[in-house]
Every structure is written in structure tokens, then in C-alpha cells.
Amino acid sequence: MLGVCYYPEHWGIEKVEEDFRRMKELGIEYVRIGEFAWSRIEPERGKFNWEWLDETLDIAEKVGLKIILGTPTATPPKWLIDEHPEILPVDKYGHKKNFGSRRHYCFSSPIYREEVKRIVFIIARRYGKHPAVVGWQTDNEYGCHDTVRCYCQECKEAFQKWLEKKYEGDIRKLNEAWGTVFWSQEYRSFREIELPNLTPADPNPSHVLDYYRFASDQVVEFNKLQVEIIREFSPGRFVTHNFMAGFTDFDHYKLSRDLDFSSWDNYPLGHTLVFMKLKGMEQNPFDRTGYPDLISFSHDLYRGMGKGKFWVMEQQAGPVNWAPYNLWPGKGAIRLWTWQAFAHGAEVVSYFRWRQAPFAQEQMHSGLLTPDSTPTLYFQEIKKVFEELNTLDLHESVKSDVALVFDYEADWVFSIQPHGEGVHYLDLVLRFYTALRRLGLNVDVVPPGVSLDDYKLVVVPSLPIVREEYLSVFEKVGGLLVFGPRSGSKTESFRIPKEMPPGPLKKLIPLEVIQVESMGLKHTETLRWGGKSYSVNVWREMVRSDVPETLASFEDNLGGVFKNKNVFYLSFWPPVEFLTDFFEKLALERGLIVKKLPEGICLQKRGRFTFVFNFTSEEIPLEIPKDTRVVLGSEKIEPMDLVIWEETS
Amino acid sequence: MLGVCYYPEHWGIEKVEEDFRRMKELGIEYVRIGEFAWSRIEPERGKFNWEWLDETLDIAEKVGLKIILGTPTATPPKWLIDEHPEILPVDKYGHKKNFGSRRHYCFSSPIYREEVKRIVFIIARRYGKHPAVVGWQTDNEYGCHDTVRCYCQECKEAFQKWLEKKYEGDIRKLNEAWGTVFWSQEYRSFREIELPNLTPADPNPSHVLDYYRFASDQVVEFNKLQVEIIREFSPGRFVTHNFMAGFTDFDHYKLSRDLDFSSWDNYPLGHTLVFMKLKGMEQNPFDRTGYPDLISFSHDLYRGMGKGKFWVMEQQAGPVNWAPYNLWPGKGAIRLWTWQAFAHGAEVVSYFRWRQAPFAQEQMHSGLLTPDSTPTLYFQEIKKVFEELNTLDLHESVKSDVALVFDYEADWVFSIQPHGEGVHYLDLVLRFYTALRRLGLNVDVVPPGVSLDDYKLVVVPSLPIVREEYLSVFEKVGGLLVFGPRSGSKTESFRIPKEMPPGPLKKLIPLEVIQVESMGLKHTETLRWGGKSYSVNVWREMVRSDVPETLASFEDNLGGVFKNKNVFYLSFWPPVEFLTDFFEKLALERGLIVKKLPEGICLQKRGRFTFVFNFTSEEIPLEIPKDTRVVLGSEKIEPMDLVIWEETS
Amino acid sequence: MLGVCYYPEHWGIEKVEEDFRRMKELGIEYVRIGEFAWSRIEPERGKFNWEWLDETLDIAEKVGLKIILGTPTATPPKWLIDEHPEILPVDKYGHKKNFGSRRHYCFSSPIYREEVKRIVFIIARRYGKHPAVVGWQTDNEYGCHDTVRCYCQECKEAFQKWLEKKYEGDIRKLNEAWGTVFWSQEYRSFREIELPNLTPADPNPSHVLDYYRFASDQVVEFNKLQVEIIREFSPGRFVTHNFMAGFTDFDHYKLSRDLDFSSWDNYPLGHTLVFMKLKGMEQNPFDRTGYPDLISFSHDLYRGMGKGKFWVMEQQAGPVNWAPYNLWPGKGAIRLWTWQAFAHGAEVVSYFRWRQAPFAQEQMHSGLLTPDSTPTLYFQEIKKVFEELNTLDLHESVKSDVALVFDYEADWVFSIQPHGEGVHYLDLVLRFYTALRRLGLNVDVVPPGVSLDDYKLVVVPSLPIVREEYLSVFEKVGGLLVFGPRSGSKTESFRIPKEMPPGPLKKLIPLEVIQVESMGLKHTETLRWGGKSYSVNVWREMVRSDVPETLASFEDNLGGVFKNKNVFYLSFWPPVEFLTDFFEKLALERGLIVKKLPEGICLQKRGRFTFVFNFTSEEIPLEIPKDTRVVLGSEKIEPMDLVIWEETS
Ligand SMILES: [Zn+2]
């Protein structure tokens, strides 16, 4: 099903009915509104202006559109900030941020939390049972613009309380956990603890990790405040949030537990440029389509978060305004992205936005209509998708034989202590993911701790902190289980484990990481495996191993691939080429059907349908399996096109 | 005529007479003094030390030199700052700047404005009618060191008043203009408005543009305060200011209306390095001469500002101290730059500085004399220029058949919303300018709104905001009229026009820009025109056109060159190669004589004289037209040399 | 002799005896402890916890280890900071730094100085005469984390007093020295003077240089406070400090005058990456060994500082955690570095650290043992070194025929006024040093002003400020004396000398530098000498010379190599290739034995021993001189190995 994001307050109520009718014609079913409209709802404290929103919802009902209502808490209005300037956040340099854009609030602010409860209560009470309202979105893109981590006085006090609770009021526990004996950092009370910014040298990583957890928890708490009120006043409606992929400053898994399902905002072109920059790449072969595996990964991530269900709340539907540069999506790309989402299990794909605003910060961000209401080139693609969608029954879900374990805490550990250039958790994860996808395998992305019993292959790109509950799950894995570097390398307190890395994982594979080296992007060492050589940079580990099998190793014998029963450990930053070869071998061993695909070609199965996408600029000939029926496209896939076939047997 | 910048306070009065006599011998006629000497004039509040300046002016009169007196307001002395520290400016991070260099004041400060009026009044009253004083320079290089935009409390209050006036006291007009409905940015009163710094996300571009206009106006007001006092107390003397080319934070056109004519400070080597960096260029073929078109452009710009009259107030006359690196000018370069200025219509070229100071910040900035008073290598070149100048009568002015429309507001729009890497207004302007100069055409650089009736070709590299008065001028253009990308793309309030871009220009050429893409520096698309292909990066626009003629287009048919009657629109960032070919065709159509010149060769006409400059390191053979007489040089132009011929018919 | 750095407070007293016994077995003689342990010694004001330290020292005595006790002043504990937050330093942006790492204090703080005296007194009184204590280290790595230059209010006041003293209470002297007439910077009293940060344009270089001197003096004073107390209470023990090579923000020579000898912390891999970055190099052929000449240079520097005696207090003994990336040292590198230190005259090499800490900021910094007490790969290398050391009698000292004059003030002058990209004093110094080392010459690094009578060749890479006492030493030099660019270019007050550069050096070589150019890294000019061409970038000087001999010159005749009697002046940034050829010629003239070595091969003599080190990855065949006896290694030197021979005649 398709949706769209819409801002009735931008256009005046007179436009709304016409817009809603045109949406309906296009095939739109869901409309998200309201998430930045606080100043239009409450232009002064206690003075409400409901008319426009009442009418909008009534027209939606009349036209037959379903509304997702956003809470407007990402944009507290000026009068509120002027009443309580202490709501404003403070950056790591100690600069107070100003009103004048969005996300200008501190998640910890007690006053702002009261105001948030007040406004959400008022809106939920008024519209919670409106027949047009089918669901809610809390706030908007938590974490955008680097706003999770605030360094204000109120955060400091809240952090002290958070620590006091975590360490059960015993400062000696904190001192022990953080190793504050180092550099005379010992504290005598929780009141002495500062936020970890503006230190002359690096702050204590245990201190920083607890602060990151605290900051993440503040977002979770902030969101939960809203959810509880909505649930009370809007029974039977779902609550979701539109996450930004790649914004890992808070734990999306933890927050999503309070939601009915997760949504995410899919902007392939900008996200790809940001990711390429992270990897230090200069050439971008996917600059008009986005890097396909980066997109698929997020679909699989948020599907896993919602127990099989997810939405794309904002789908790029034209050029945007915020990336280093902003190309037009290639011809066919919008349709391709939409189908890609559905192939990965999306329930709804909702385009951003209905009409390009001719004013303010996002005036260069396109919509389905230009500011003068003319359909864009991309409008037609959506029409086509809608028609195609009607020919298929997509009620089945995505099943995978392969799981990839993803962990927000791992990302924090890597970012607090990269130990060298190029050491980024997301890069490592994408290497594992990409290799699996090049083999044509469906992948479930799951958090550590959930059952992995049904998978034939489980890959853990890295899991520095292995909690007890994670370990017990790993012990039950019957399939193959592959760990990447730094797994088990830290305790919960960001210490090296007493038993040495990989810490608790030594139960699964008895080896010991003695020392690591970061190699940067230019220094390389050669890995040998199965008669082939692979060039490795970024990271290596020196391993002491009593395990019988060393499958692959470096020329200097310092590390490689280790095996114990069904468990593998990779002590280096693996190149995609190696992982593809390696996973192929493992998959074949376990009887998985693999199909080696060139870069830019993606295969995904949902129920009885198989989708193959061509993100390249070449026509790709494809061998369609027997006992299948092509339901869309043909066996020669045009550039930026797809084929779908259905099992017939 | 030649001039020089001189600091008698650095050397003691005993040196002045000797220095003045040596200047006179060299051929110097004008001497600028006094512009940083506040602490020597008024060492304590109200206690004045006039002796040294009285004597300096008397000696000048005696020796026969003409004095330009600078107001010392760029350097308020320490006692004044200590009395009123609120004069100090605040940068965009909220850091108060310190005393200890120059330009340490806020243009909005009411206290500083009073102090400025006081000191200018006192100096103008004393010297306004001194026979040696022929003119005045206000302050020095407004805008240098990023000092136009201040974020202090006084600027905030002044900005609120400025907005209140602009929006006629009606905050609803401001809300409508800025589109503050977006992201709940609505204001209830002008007192609520902040300066647009330190926002978590980008501030509202309409807000920023108004702030940039305000900041520019503060400079204009600040300057006008001084001019009015000088005019009252120094009748018959001119008032000018020494602008820095490329410092576009305030509107030089607007400020120059209060001057008698404009001057500028010409430092080719440093300016070229800065410009090459802006363009991301690594090789600089002009590192000992400066990029010739960059220099010529400024001459043409400031000539246009002064209705045909301009000075070079500071001419680089040796290596400077402030560029990323500081090479010696090539042998002959000083002479070349001097002649180039005169060829473009300069009245006076004044070298910076007479003698290198052996102390303080500019001790590595050379002068005509070394600190021990020895002439530099470059001294001899100036002597030669002076002798050559005496053989020519340069009373005639520069005439051009071609106009280029330049707009400071356009630069602000581009810088507020570049929308992608490489999108710089000055780069775009220089592409148009360079192409015209490669055809050997004289170019007038003019602001939008002045009459264009007499030109055969008018180019507008970009004019995002087309005010009514600009449009009416364009409508009257009889020659060919070429608009570059983004023209007409914004309203005065930085909104997309209701009628879509190019907004009011649709009257001239009925097309519509639906969407734009920024392409960065590495992505390219191919433009086809006249059997040739051109590689385009940076920017493209998608155009809906009912115009009969599309002269050039891209492979994907998205944009190109459009024509309606005498009006052309280029919907992309044009490479110089394309523009040269294209303008050649247009110029020939209109009967202009074009002469295609290689890079580094410049041809300029002033009255009956034609000048050809060789900025390359190769000897260039040249065909001298018939009916002319060579008055300087010969038909083989040596590297860093020139030839001048005179029409004889 | 060997040593190690140890933190008993990290492990508990129960571990200490075992650790000490293992050290002893390995051959360790010296153990440094205590330098960050303030919070363990004094957990609250006035409440002391001596037990652990008493026992540690007693065990050391029992086991037979010698203790160097560090004062814990680099890490004031939280309770002290909370009592007196004004101790915290302020960075150049005006941001107050926070507690939470180390070096969080201002050297000028009167309160902190009192606290430092108190704690040093208490510790020195208690342990000053303990039989295990043989020496003291003050604080730790002064200057690390950019902490020498503080911009707090107390520094401002202390700076004013420092200036008042220097200029004998006469503000006119300061105004004259700084040239404050420039830009109206004149001061009426010392109370008006600010710290030179946050100025809109560059601050006055004379102002900055005095501030740098002040900041350096504050460190020297701060250190002296400690030394005086230690000397009183710990008679017969030495006092040293562990300097960081390349941290030139304070004058190590000046501080070392209060010490018995200097020590330094030798981290070849990280230092090399930092240095390569400074030079803009992309490839690092020494990424597993460090750039050998960079290491040797520091040995020679600190040997000179201690009148022939020095220690390596912290020797990298495995991968570290703080460089851009952190490779494992190559196999054999630890042994090579240790021998290299002894070859250059080190008395003790002390490894950092005994055991890797599993917690806090340095948990990724390796030790000789892993956190679980297992010996690392490198442990064995140290064992081998110890055994080899026992076979040699290294009581003789290093003698050199060549001196290189090094000056911290020169580094400040270059950094205050680089005048162009690539102009770094350390790069220039290393070029001279490297060329001498490629000729197999021993080099003494000495400060300006010490006697140079005994050297056959003295090189001065640059000495901008030539004080009277320096000149008188140069006048007495009997050997060849080579000056590099910018020598004599500034007065003590950072002005260009009245007699023009090279100022006082004109007495030695009558030439005059008229002007300089900085060329950046890409612009090159060709130097011709002895039939060869050399490509020069970065810097050139235009020289007026009446000296008979110009040995080498540029194509445009602007500068080169000048000679007067035994004195040479190089007016450009010389490439190593040129310097090697040039010094070879000079050395041969003076009868020195030179041996041209390829990059990565180092030869060093200590007493009757000659050491040759192979830092390359190739085996190097070597011709061993007659009348010698090989005492270690052989004439084919393996990669990362060495040979030592002894004179037998
Ligand atoms: Zn906060």
C-alpha cells in the first residue's frame, strides 16, 4: 500500500480537498500529517486553533484516506522557548543552540517533558478516536542533526541520577567499573561526575559509553511518555516512529519496543553519498540509484525490529536538498525503490512529500508535485507502481535462512574507540551484509539476544559486548555461526575481559586475542585461503589458538579464520570479496541455494515471489528458474528495472 | 597617474621629507596616509597629538604630492575598547573577539558609531581644507577578516528594528514572507527574532537573507556616517573606499552610491590562489602573475561602480604575507598589472606600500623599498611604467558593446543555498566573463537595474531575485540577452516564485524550471551543440518549455539552451569552452569583431588604444591590425609583456 | 640498563611482589611508579593512604629494584578541582576544559602551585630517603594534549606581570619592541594587555612570541617548584622529566637546567605518522619501524641536553593506542630501538608499560604483559637484548665531529609566522640531520650558545633570532659553519633587523636577504650545483651578496649557496639529496670519514663500538672495516637487525 506525507498547514484548508482527491486517484491510502504544526495548533500558550486540523481530518474521512497523525514535539514554538530557554540543548563545545530550525530541545529537560505530555495529551484526547486517524507517529526522526547527546546542566544532573541508579547508589561500583584508579579519576559521590566533554585528553571510554547509554535512554523515555498518553486516548490505533537509517546515537531496538512497529525514512541518494564518504570512496557508481545493499539493509533492519512488519514512512520521490550534492534519481529509480521495499516486506511505502514547499528550509526538497501543483516526472512512476501492485497479492512475509546480528551498543563501542582510521562498525556490517546479498540470500537483521534457532547461517559482524543472555542464544545455534573481529572484546563496563577477548565467546571457540593492530586504509596485508589471496587493511588481531582448524591465515601467521565445530571467528576486517567466497562455501555446506550476482543486482524473496532488481546501467540477462511464472518484467532486465516471478510448483 | 600608500607614523617625521622627495622622483603623484593611526592621533581620550600629521601634510604640500587621508576607524585604540568592550564583535559561534589586530568592532554598536562620528569630525575639521588633501578614504577594506556579520546582542536588537521597518511593523508579513509556518517557526513579535546562528539544523534561508541584507546595510550606514561629516568639513575633496575584490558580504554597489568613486585593492597572486581553491583546482598556471581574467573582472566591476572612474588604491608591488603561499611576482608582473589597470580605465594606480615595515603583523608584506630603504627589484618596473605612461594620453574612457550583470544579492543567495558542492556564484560569473574575454571583447560589469540599451550583448550569469525594476530594464534590451541558471529562481523573500522559476523572466522567455539537480564536481553529463560535445558538472535544471527553439540539449533531453527572440536561457553550469563557442556565434550575429585568444592573452581597448597582454611564459606572435600604430612593445609579445597600438584612421 | 613503567595501584599490592620478581628475571633494574596516583595517595584533602606505596617500595628494596618516583601533579583529583575549579585551563577559543582525563590544570594558577608544593613536599618528605628510591620524575610529559598555552584570566594577569618585568616596567619599551604603532595597537599600561587569542585578524607576532615565551617559562617555573622541594627532602637522588619529542611548546633546554638529566618517551610508530603528516607524505616506508632518523634525532637532542647523559623513560614496546592508526611493531623492532638508544648514548631504556591495563583510556596501549599477565611477542625481544647487553661494556660516551644547533625559540618563530604551506622548523631540521646521518656521521644536537670549538662541521638549519651570546660562539668556530634559511632574520622582539637579515650573522658572511618567497609544496625551482640539478620547493630568499663565492644558484639567479671563509649560507629550503651531496663535500674537505648509506641504514659510534642498523625490509651486505672485531651480528644484516663491531687497533 502507498502513502504520502502532507502538510495541510502549508497550503490552507481550501487546497486540502483537492489534494486528497488527487492522492486518492494516484492510489494513495495513507497520509501522514501534523508532525511540525505546534505553532499552528497552539499559537500562544493555551490558545488553540483546531479548525484547520478538524477540517482536514473530516475531509480525509470523507475522501476515504487514512491519517497518521504526528506529534509536533520536534518543533517547540518560539513562545515556549522564550518562556523556558533552558529547554534549548547545548553542544559538546558548550554552545547553547538557538531557536530557528528544528530539534532545538534537550531530551532530559524536565520542563520540556511536561510540555510534551501536555501537548500530546491535548491532541490525543481531541483526535484519538477520530475515524480517519488510524495511527500515530511520535515526534520526527529522533537524533537528526546530532541532537541525541546534549551537554547542558540538566543532562548532567539527570546523568548523575542515571548512574546512581545503575550502580545501586554505590560510587565504589562505578569507580571499579570505569577503572577510575587510572589517572586519578576516582569519584567520591555521584554528584561529582561531569559530562564527558571538553576534557584535555580523551575522556574515559567507560564514562563515555555510560553517557551514550544514558543519552539513548533519555530518547527512549521521552518517546515512551508520548506513547503512553496516545495509547490511553487513542485505542485501536498504532504508534510508530520514523527512524533515520544510519543515525545510531540511540538504540532503535530499545525504543521500538514501545511502538507497534518501526518505520524508516528512505533517502537512497543522500545516504549513499554519506556512506561512500565514511568509506573514503571517491567514485560512486550508484549516484542516481543509491547503493542497493545499503537500502536493503535498512529494510531488513526495521523489518526485524517490527517482528516482520515495517513501513517506509518517508520515501525519497525526487531530488532532495541536504546531501553533499543532490542528483535527480535515475529514470525508474522511484519505482525500483518502491518495489524493493515491498520485496523486503514493507507494508506501506509513503512518499515524501506530496507537494514541494516553495518556502523555508526545505524549498529545494522535491515532492510528487512541484510547488505549482504540477506532477513531476516521478509522479508517473508511482502511478505505474500502484497499477502493478494491484496485480500481485503480497500478503506473505519474508523468510530467511540467514541472520545478521546488529547491535547499537557495538556501534557506540566502535565510535568511542575506533583505534584507527577506517574502523567503522557500519562499514564492517555492510561488508558482511553485501557478501550475503551477492549470493542471492535473504537476510534477517536481528538484535543480539533473540532466538537464532531457525537459521542455517548466523553472521555477527562484530559484537564487542557479549551479555549473558546473548551468549545463551549463541550456544543454542544449530546452524553455522560466524563472528567478526572485536567480538567479545569488551565487558559491559568497556573493559577488556578478565579472560581476554573474545571473552564469553571463548566457550564457543577456544582462542584468545592477544593484541590488535589498526592498519589504516593504505597499509595492507595478504590473507591466503583456498588458493586465493585477499588484500586486507584496517584491522587485524593476533590470536593464540588451540583450535585444530585455522582455515585462512596471513603471511606472518598472525591471525586469520578460525573454526571450532559450527563456530567461526574472523580476526581481521574482511574484504567483501573474501566474505563472498567464504559464505558461499558455508552456505553450500548447509544446503542453501546460492546464486552469485554481480554488483548492483539484487535478489529477494517474499513468500512465493522472487524479485530481481537491476541497479546498474546495463541490461542484464537472467536465467529464470523452471517451475516459475514471470508476473512482472522479463528475463532481460533493463537498467533500473526489475523482474518478479512466482513459484508455480 | 601613480600613487603609493605610506605610514609616516611608522618612520618618524624626520624621514618624511626624504621619502616624499623620492616618491616624487619615481613619478608618484598621490599618497594615501593615516588610515590606521588613531592611537597616534588620540593616544588618550580627548588628548590629541597633531604635530606629526600637520607636518606630514605641510611637507606633502611643499613637495607637491597630493594626499588621500584615511579615517582611522578600522582600528579603535585600546583605551576606547577598555572603556566600551561592547564595541567588540561576536562570531557565529558566540565567541567575543579580542583587541590585538584590526577590525575589532561591531558595525551596529551605537557607542562605536558615536565614537566614529567624533573622530571623523575632529580629523575632517582639522584637515578638510588643507591644500595637500585632495580626497578621503573611509576606514579600510570593509569586510576583511570575516567581520561584516556579527552576532552580538546589539546586532540582534538592531536586526529586530531593521525587520520591523522592512515589514512595516506587521509581524504577519514577516511570517508570510519567511514561510515560518514551516517547522513551527512563527513569531508573534519582532522582539522574538534571533540572529540565525547556532541553530541545530540549517536556519530559514529567508531569515538568513534578511540578516545578510541587514549586515550589509549596517556597513553602508556606518560608511555614510563618515561620508556626511567629511563632505561637510572637506568641500571639494573626493571620498572613496578601498574595496576588497571577492569580499561580497556587503553590497559594494549600495555603499558606493555614497562615494565619489570606488577604489579597490589588487593583490593578484593571493586572490588567484583563493579563487583556485574555491574551484578545487590543484594546478595554478598563473602563480607568478595571477589569473588575468580575475584581475580584469575587478577592474571592470569597480569601473562600473564609479560610472567609468575608479582607482586601484592598493596595488601589489612585491610578495605579500597572507596567502597560502607567497611567491615573488614574476619579472615584469608589476608593470603588467599597472598597464592592465590603465587599459581597463583606472585613473590612478597606487602601490602598496612605500616601505616594508620591519615590525608587527605585516612585516613580511613587501613594499617598494625594503625596510632599510633600498629599492626592490620591482621599484625599477614602476619607474619604467611611469616613463611609458608619459608617452600616452589616456584621457579617453573604456567603451564596451557587452555588459555582464553582477549582483551581490545573487552571491548571498548562492552562499545561503548552494544546494551542492561547487555551486559558487563567483565561479559562474567568472566563466561567463572569461569566455567573453577570450573573444577579445571589452566588457562592462554592471549592477541589475541600470540601463542596458546601448549593449549588443548582455549576459546575466545568474540573477536569482529579479526585482520589478530589473525586469523593466531587461524588457528594453535591444541586443542579445543571455541568462544563466537559477535566474529568476527566488522571490525577494527567498521563496520559489508562484509562477515557478524563472519567475518574472517568463515574460521574456516562456519556459519553466521544474526541478534542479546539483551534480558535484565529479559527476558529468554531456551537452550537445553544433556538432560538438561539452562535459557539464555542478548544476542542471529540468525545463518545461514551449519555446520553439532548443539550441543545445543533454543526452537525456533534460535542459539545455533555450531561445526566445533575443533572449537565451542556459539551464546548466556552462563550461568556459561552451560559452566561448556560444558567445562567438552570438557576437558574430550582432556584428561584433571577435578575436579568439588563447588562455593568458588579454585584449582590452580604451579609447583609440588597444592593449594586448601576455600573461603566459611563452612569446606570443600577434597580427597587428592595419591602420594602427604600435606605441609600445612590438608584434612579438614577450612573456609578461604587452603591446599597445593606436588607431590611426 | 633496562627499566619499566609500572602502576602498582592498578593491580593491588598482592600482585606487586610477583611482578617485581618477574621484572628482575627479565633483567629490569629500574621501575618508574606513582606519577598519576594522587587520588590513591590522598583520596580526600588531608587524608592519606600510604600503605600501598610503603609496601611497594619495601618490596622493591627487598627484590633489588631501583625506583623512580613520579610526582602525581599531572592528575589533580576531583575533590581538588571541585574545591578550586579555577585550576582548570582555558583553550584558545575561550572554552574551559573539564575534569575527566589528565593535564586539566593551568600552569599559572597560584592555587594549583600551592597544592603542587604541598603534595610534592608530603611525598618527598615521606620517601625522599627511602633506600629503594634512586630518583624522581616530575609530573608527566609536560605539554601533552596542547596544554602549555592557556587562555584563562590568571594567565592573563601573570602574563602582564611577566611583561612588566621583561620591559622593566616601561610600557614604552614594549610598544617600541612590538611595533604597536602598527594598526593602533599601542598600550598605555601593562594592565591593558590581553592574551593573543580570538583576534579578528592575526595577532601581533611580537605579542605572540612573548606570550609563547611566557607560557614556556610558566612550565619551567612550575617544574622548578617541584625540583626544589625534592632536592631538599631527597638528597642524593636524581631528578628528571620525561619529555615528549616533537612537543616544542616549551623550551626543553631551559627546563632541563633544573634537572640532573633529561629523559624522553620514544614512540617511533606514532611519532613517524605525525611527522609524515606534517610533511604531507602519503606513503610511509617505515610504518612498522618508525622513521629511523626521527628517533636518532631525539636521542641526540636529549643526550645534548643532559651533557652526555640521558634516559629513555618510556620506550614503545608494542602497539599503542593514540596514533592515526596503530600497527604492531615489526618483528625485531623493539630490540632495534633499544640498541639504537644505547648506540646513541642512553644510560637506561625503560619500557612502557609492564602490563597492559584492561580499563580506562589506555586499555588499547600494550605492555610487556597482556592484561592476563602473559608475555607478549615483544617480551622475548627484550630478554634477548638484556642478554646481549651483558656481553658489552658500554661505559664509553658518544663523540661527534659534527654539531647541529637546535633552538626551541626558532620553532616558535616558524610556527607564529610560517609565511607559507610546508614551512615547518622540524622538517627543516630533519632535512639537515638526515643528510648528515646518510653520510654515517655522528651528530651532536646542541642549543645555540654552547661552545662549538671542537667540531669540524657545525650546521644551523635555521636560527631566526641570533642573540649576542650566540654570535660570539659562532665567531669562534674553527670548523665549517653552515646556516640555513631565515637565520638571523628576526630580532629578539620579532622584528626584521635594522641591518636586514641575516642580521648579526652579516659579521660572518656579508650578504643581505632582500626578500623571501614561500612556494608551497607544488611550485618548484631548480638549483644547480656541481653539474647536478635539485628541485626546490617551500622557500627561497633573494640575496644581495658581495661575497666572492656563490657555490650554487637558481636558474633566475635569485639566491643559492653562499660562502665566506669557513661560513656558508643556504638561502632556500634544501632537499635532503642536495644536503647529502653538499655535506659530503664539506666533510671530505675537513678530513671526516664519510660512508654514504641508503635510506633506512644507520651508523652510529659510541666509544670504540660501531653500530649499524637495518630499518629496511631487505638484507643489507656490509663491508666491515679492517682492524675491527664483530661483537654482535654479522656482515649481512637481516631486516630489522643490527651489527656491532669494535675497534681492535
Ligand atoms: Zn540537555
Ligand SMILES: [Zn+2]
Ligand atoms: Zn554586533
Ligand SMILES: [Zn+2]
Ligand atoms: Zn591559565
